[in-house]
Amino acid sequence: xxxxxxxxxxxxxxxxxxxxxxxxxxxxxxxxxxxxxxxxxxxxxxxxxxxxxxxxxxxxxxxxxxxxxxxxxxxxxxxxxxxxxxxxxxxxxxxxxxxxx
Numbered sequence: 001x002x003x004x005x006x007x008x009x010x011x012x013x014x015x016x017x018x019x020x021x022x023x024x025x026x027x028x029x030x031x032x033x034x035x036x037x038x039x040x041x042x043x044x045x046x047x048x049x050x051x052x053x054x055x056x057x058x059x060x061x062x063x064x065x066x067x068x069x070x071x072x073x074x075x076x077x078x079x080x081x082x083x084x085x086x087x088x089x090x091x092x093x094x095x096x097x098x099x100x101x
Contacts, residue, residue: 015041016075028069031059042082 002010019037020029029037035055050058062070062078070078 012076012079013072016072020072025069028067028071029075030069031055034059034062034070 015037016029017026019033020026022033022036024030038050038055038058059070062074064074064077065071
């Protein structure tokens, strides 16, 4: 049986392919596919009411090779950055808890 980390990696890969398979290149996310993934799978992005300009900045930052699509490597790098942001949030939150004691 797979451990939690292995399951998380599988979810990451399957989620990418769930959206990349909808149109065009089946191994890359178009702008529309990426936007749908962000809204449905990372609702905190939607809660910020991501406007078109903000989304375009995200797309430009992720699309390292400038082919107007996001491949799995670019997506995985993005998730790594999101994970690092979560880690920083939890470190700060933990330190605030320790200071209150």
